[in-house]
Amino acid sequence: MKLVADINIPYLKGVFDSYFESIILLPASEITPEIVKDADALVVRTRTFCNADLLEGSAVKFIGSATIGFDHIDTDYCNSRGIEWVNAPGCNSGAVQQWVAAALLQISKSKGISLEGKVLGVTGVGNVGRRIVDLGLALGMRVICCDPPRKREEHLADFVDLKTIAQQSDFITFHVPLSFSGIDATNHMVDSALIETFKDNVVLINSSRGEVIETNSLISAITNKKIVATALDVWENEPNISQELLKLVTFATPHIAGYSVEGKVNGTRMVVDALSKFFNLGIHPWIPIQNPMDRKEIIENPINLVDTVIQTYNIVTDDNSFRKSSIDFEKYRSNYTLRREFSGYRIIRANNSIASTLQKLGFEINTR
Structure with missing residues (x-):
C-alpha cells in the first residue's frame, strides 16, 4: 500500500513505516494528481484540496485531515466515489480558546475596555465555540449564543439568531465552518448590511474562516469606526491577503490560532486512529512515543x-x-x-x- 502525507503534520513521521510499502511525505503544494494516482491513503491539512481535480482516476480509498475544518474536502465527490474521509473535530479547541483569550484581554488592556458585564456574542457553538462560551463566563462576561443548526436540531430556546448577536453584542466572535449554500451558508455572512446593525464601538474577532466576513465591508466599518477593535487570524484569499485590511486591524495573525502542541498531537492522533481502524492496522489508540x-x-x-x-x-x-x-x-x-x-x-x-x-x-x- 502507498500513503501520501503532508510533511508538516507533526509526529507523523515513522508511525506507518511498518504498515505501508511506500510512504511519501511532501509539502502541501507538491501533493499533485500524479503523486496520489496510485496512493491508497492521504493524510493532509487544509492546504490540500481533495476534490475531483486531485482524486479523479486515483486509487485513494481514505483521506484523513489532521484539522478541525474540512471545507477543503469535496465531501460529495468523496461520498459518491466511496472514499472514506475524516477530519479531527475539536482537536485544537483549547488552542483557539487561548488565542481568543489573548485577543480579548489585550484589546481590553490596549483600548481601556472592561470585559466585566459586557456581552460576548458567540456565533458557532460547536467544539470550539463551547470553549469560548466557557471563556467568556470565566471572564465575567454575559454570553449569548448563535448556532442555527444546533438550535433547530436540539431545540435550544436560549440560542438567538445572528441579527440578535449583531444588535446586542459588545464583542462578537466567530467559530463557524465555511459553507456556500443552504439556509446555514456562512460565506460572507458578515456583510455591510449586517454590520449596519452592529452596536457602536463593537469588537470583532474571527478565527474560523476568512470568507465568513466580506473584506471590503470590514475595511469600511473599521475606517468609519463602527468597529472599534478587530482581531483576525483568518483572511479571505489566503495566503494572498488584503494588505489594506492588515493595516487596519488591531491584532493580526496568519491562521495559527489552533497551532498548539496539544492541538497538533490531538489532530495527528485522531487521523492515525481513524486510518488504523479503516485499514485494520491495529495501532490505535496511538500517542507519540515521546508525548x-x-x-x-x-x-x-x-x-x-x-x-x-x-x-x-x-x-x-x-x-x-x-x-x-x-x-x-x-x-x-x-x-x-x-x-x-x-x-x-x-x-x-x-x-x-x-x-x-x-x-x-x-x-x-x-x-x-
Whole structure:
C-alpha cells in the first residue's frame, strides 16, 4: 500500500513505516494528481484540496485531515466515489480558546475596555465555540449564543439568531465552518448590511474562516469606526491577503490560532486512529512515543490574569512578527513554533483573586 502525507503534520513521521510499502511525505503544494494516482491513503491539512481535480482516476480509498475544518474536502465527490474521509473535530479547541483569550484581554488592556458585564456574542457553538462560551463566563462576561443548526436540531430556546448577536453584542466572535449554500451558508455572512446593525464601538474577532466576513465591508466599518477593535487570524484569499485590511486591524495573525502542541498531537492522533481502524492496522489508540503533553510548564506567583495569559501566549508578539513578513504567509505558518495550551501549565502559588478563573480556563493550580 502507498500513503501520501503532508510533511508538516507533526509526529507523523515513522508511525506507518511498518504498515505501508511506500510512504511519501511532501509539502502541501507538491501533493499533485500524479503523486496520489496510485496512493491508497492521504493524510493532509487544509492546504490540500481533495476534490475531483486531485482524486479523479486515483486509487485513494481514505483521506484523513489532521484539522478541525474540512471545507477543503469535496465531501460529495468523496461520498459518491466511496472514499472514506475524516477530519479531527475539536482537536485544537483549547488552542483557539487561548488565542481568543489573548485577543480579548489585550484589546481590553490596549483600548481601556472592561470585559466585566459586557456581552460576548458567540456565533458557532460547536467544539470550539463551547470553549469560548466557557471563556467568556470565566471572564465575567454575559454570553449569548448563535448556532442555527444546533438550535433547530436540539431545540435550544436560549440560542438567538445572528441579527440578535449583531444588535446586542459588545464583542462578537466567530467559530463557524465555511459553507456556500443552504439556509446555514456562512460565506460572507458578515456583510455591510449586517454590520449596519452592529452596536457602536463593537469588537470583532474571527478565527474560523476568512470568507465568513466580506473584506471590503470590514475595511469600511473599521475606517468609519463602527468597529472599534478587530482581531483576525483568518483572511479571505489566503495566503494572498488584503494588505489594506492588515493595516487596519488591531491584532493580526496568519491562521495559527489552533497551532498548539496539544492541538497538533490531538489532530495527528485522531487521523492515525481513524486510518488504523479503516485499514485494520491495529495501532490505535496511538500517542507519540515521546508525548510532549506529559511535561507541564511552570508559572510561579502569577500577578494577574492578563500577565498570566501573556506568559502562555503573547498575541502582540505574533502580530508584530506577522506584519513584518505578511507576504510570506505560508512560510510563517510552516515555521511557526507551537505553543502550549493553558492545560499545559501548572500554576504555583496563585493569588486567590485569580486562581478560580485560571482553573476555569484549564490551568492546573498548585496552591502550595
